[in-house]
Amino acid sequence: xxxxxxxxxxxxxxxxxxxxxxxxxxxxxIGYHLRVAQETSFQGFxxxxxxxxxxxxxxxxxxxxAERESMTPSELSRTCGRDRSTLTSSLKAxxxxxxxxxxxxxxxxxxxxxxxxxxxxxxxxxxxxxxxVHELRLDExxxxxxxxxxxxxxxxxxxxxxxxxx
Amino acid sequence: xxxxxxxxxxxxxxxxxxxxxxxxxxxxxIGYHLRVAQETSFQGFxxxxxxxxxxxxxxxxxxxxAERESMTPSELSRTCGRDRSTLTSSLKAxxxxxxxxxxxxxxxxxxxxxxxxxxxxxxxxxxxxxxxVHELRLDExxxxxxxxxxxxxxxxxxxxxxxxxx
DNA sequence: GCAAGATAGTTTGATATCAAATTATTTGGC
DNA sequence: GCCAAATAATTTGATATCAAACTATCTTGC
Numbered sequence: 001x002x003x004x005x006x007x008x009x010x011x012x013x014x015x016x017x018x019x020x021x022x023x024x025x026x027x028x029x030i031g032y033h034l035r036v037a038q039e040t041s042f043q044g045f046x047x048x049x050x051x052x053x054x055x056x057x058x059x060x061x062x063x064x065x066a067e068r069e070s071m072t073p074s075e076l077s078r079t080c081g082r083d084r085s086t087l088t089s090s091l092k093a094x095x096x097x098x099x100x101x102x103x104x105x106x107x108x109x110x111x112x113x114x115x116x117x118x119x120x121x122x123x124x125x126x127x128x129x130x131x132x133v134h135e136l137r138l139d140e141x142x143x144x145x146x147x148x149x150x151x152x153x154x155x156x157x158x159x160x161x162x163x164x165x166x
Numbered sequence: 167x168x169x170x171x172x173x174x175x176x177x178x179x180x181x182x183x184x185x186x187x188x189x190x191x192x193x194x195x196i197g198y199h200l201r202v203a204q205e206t207s208f209q210g211f212x213x214x215x216x217x218x219x220x221x222x223x224x225x226x227x228x229x230x231x232a233e234r235e236s237m238t239p240s241e242l243s244r245t246c247g248r249d250r251s252t253l254t255s256s257l258k259a260x261x262x263x264x265x266x267x268x269x270x271x272x273x274x275x276x277x278x279x280x281x282x283x284x285x286x287x288x289x290x291x292x293x294x295x296x297x298x299v300h301e302l303r304l305d306e307x308x309x310x311x312x313x314x315x316x317x318x319x320x321x322x323x324x325x326x327x328x329x330x331x332x
Numbered sequence: 333g334c335a336a337g338a339t340a341g342t343t344t345g346a347t348a349t350c351a352a353a354t355t356a357t358t359t360g361g362c
Numbered sequence: 363g364c365c366a367a368a369t370a371a372t373t374t375g376a377t378a379t380c381a382a383a384c385t386a387t388c389t390t391g392c
Contacts, residue, residue, distance in 0.1 A: 040327035
């Protein structure tokens with residue numbers, strides 16, 4: 001699983017404007033801090049990349065394709081954690097922008113494969129460079145706690161992500 | 167800022183079905199683990215609460231109202247981090263379900279205040295109890311690292327949430 | 333006191349998401 | 363071989379979100 005899928009229903013929100021601070025009830029809740037950190041961190045990334053180039057799942061799709069060379073929409077759907085139907089419009093947009101190329105599968109008329117164009121590869125590299133810069137900032141913030149942080153986050157994902165969800 | 171607002175554009179997705187594991191490129195990225203942990207954790211909460219009772223911002227709205235007694239839609243918007251226009255339908259739904267009550271402000275014909283009904287209070291308590299159970303699981307997972315985890319998440323939120331976003 | 337501007341809430345428009353229904357093609361059972 | 367079932371992708375339907383336009387009311391400046 002790799003990328004930018006969405007969670008429409010969130011438990012807790014980020015500090016929005018200059019409004020209230022964290023309500024007492026939420027002060028000590030991991031879930032709350034997880035949500036706020038994730039949301040603000042992503043906003044930082046999105047802002048750096050620019051809205052035009054960071055449409056919903058683009059970074060994820062391009063990065064997966066950069067690793068795998070060629071995939072079908074169904075494979076991309078599974079890997080990126082988004083519904084197949086959602087990919088239809090994303091792939092159309094990426095294709096219109098010349099970032100990907102579609103090739104019909106001669107062995108299966110229903111299916112086609114998707115691969116990056118040279119332009120798509122450049123876009124992926126550009127977005128990835130921004131992600132790396134962003135990650136460096138996170139590394140700096142985490143400091144010596146990085147390993148612990150990743151370990152705990154991994155345990156959380158493993159607990160809720162595997163046993164009970166699907 | 168309190169609740170269930172949404173981040174439509176996410177950087178990274180959760181492990182979806184039984185699909186791929188974490189791609190090498192993302193293995194060491196805090197942003198990725200943050201995303202996956204947040205998403206899977208929220209799914210665990212949503213599943214426990216049930217879809218009927220956990221419409222997008224309900225837990226947040228009800229909890230804020232439980233603390234504040236009475237608020238206007240605009241205040242709720244700021245506190246919950248959702249656009250005012252988005253609240254219109256949520257408040258209508260909560261009102262239809264008998265969970266909140268609206269009272270026109272005699273001093274300002276444009277405005278009204280919202281408060282929990284007794285039924286709304288019960289629903290808030292039910293959802294909160296589920297959130298607490300969920301939080302206990304997170305506490306267990308975090309173990310002795312909880313304090314560090316919350317501290318780092320707080321630093322991330324503070325870094326990206328205040329200085330550059332708004 | 334009245335016109336200009338601010339503010340409260342709603343409506344509309346553009347996206348995005350998932351889930352279910354649909355269409356076309358391939359596979360499998362017999 | 364042929365018809366049923368599975369599969370690939372798309373289309374459609376129901377929600378949700380934000381942003382901008384809109385309506386109604388209140389506040390200000392003069």
